[in-house]
Amino acid sequence: MLEQIKETVNYISNKTGFKPEVGIILGSGLGGLVNEIKIEHQISYEDIPHFPVSTVEGHSGRLIFGKLAGKKVIAMQGRFHYYEGYTMKEVTFPVRVMKFLGIKTLILSNASGGVNPDFEIGDIMIINDQINLLPSNPLIGINIKELGPRFVDMHDAYDKNLINKALKIAKKNGINCKTGIYAAVSGPCFETPSEYKYVRNVGADTVGMSTVPEVMVARHMDIPCFAVSIITDLGVEGKIVEISHNEVVEVANRAEPKMTLIIKELIAEL
Numbered sequence: 001m002l003e004q005i006k007e008t009v010n011y012i013s014n015k016t017g018f019k020p021e022v023g024i025i026l027g028s029g030l031g032g033l034v035n036e037i038k039i040e041h042q043i044s045y046e047d048i049p050h051f052p053v054s055t056v057e058g059h060s061g062r063l064i065f066g067k068l069a070g071k072k073v074i075a076m077q078g079r080f081h082y083y084e085g086y087t088m089k090e091v092t093f094p095v096r097v098m099k100f101l102g103i104k105t106l107i108l109s110n111a112s113g114g115v116n117p118d119f120e121i122g123d124i125m126i127i128n129d130q131i132n133l134l135p136s137n138p139l140i141g142i143n144i145k146e147l148g149p150r151f152v153d154m155h156d157a158y159d160k161n162l163i164n165k166a167l168k169i170a171k172k173n174g175i176n177c178k179t180g181i182y183a184a185v186s187g188p189c190f191e192t193p194s195e196y197k198y199v200r201n202v203g204a205d206t207v208g209m210s211t212v213p214e215v216m217v218a219r220h221m222d223i224p225c226f227a228v229s230i231i232t233d234l235g236v237e238g239k240i241v242e243i244s245h246n247e248v249v250e251v252a253n254r255a256e257p258k259m260t261l262i263i264k265e266l267i268a269e270l
């Protein structure tokens with residue numbers, strides 16, 4: 001894997017000469033942050049050696065390099081999901097590449113189903129912890145010492161300093177922001193009512209199909225992480241309604257400007 005990472009990093013560096021400070025991974029319907037980036041280079045995933053190709057509607061699949069809030073950022077417009085059939089190592093490969101390109105912070109967004117009864121559709125939740133309910137972990141297998149330790153401490157999977165800064169930014173801008181725990185499941189089925197109840201009972205506030213693998217790999221390499229989830233539907237008894245991917249994208253699109261503002265101001269303060 002180390003060889004592959006180096007080949008991919010060499011390809012990107014030769015093509016762009018770009019040294020990003022911040023990595024950004026955008027979720028379903030949340031790619032609009034890209035419009036705020038002063039783009040200097042972009043590469044389609046299919047042109048990048050060893051990169052998987054994104055297959056989901058609403059994910060356009062490009063790596064974007066440019067300036068956002070005065071910082072050099074690399075953004076993944078479209079991420080890879082376990083349910084697409086990729087291995088956990090493939091899902092997280094881009095995070096490895098971003099680290100070797102030089103990122104010092106990783107920022108992620110996703111769409112999720114709220115299971116906390118206090119949540120409403122369209123809410124923004126800053127993730128303060130995670131629960132891995134995926135059937136695997138990207139760090140299983142021989143540990144590559146050059147990347148990080150065998151056993152990874154996860155007590156601060158999400159950086160407290162970044163969370164506090166983001167909450168202050170939200171308050172200053174009059175944005176109502178929740179904080180809470182994100183659980184990742186494999187998908188691609190949305191949850192049954194019993195599964196939503198299960199997710200709530202194990203302690204989560206929201207459930208989705210991403211982010212957790214990327215954060216595990218980022219923490220393996222000691223990258224501080226910050227993530228925001230948009231609640232696109234509710235898995236709360238009495239409030240569960242039929243849900244489709246289109247509705248997820250639509251709600252995410254509507255809530256996105258507030259999320260974008262928080263992330264932009266946070267990056268300015270890094």
Ligand code: HPA
Binds near residue numbers: 112248
């Ligand atoms: N469950 C899982 N993933 C999701 C959901 C959900 O309800 N909403 C958006 N992504």
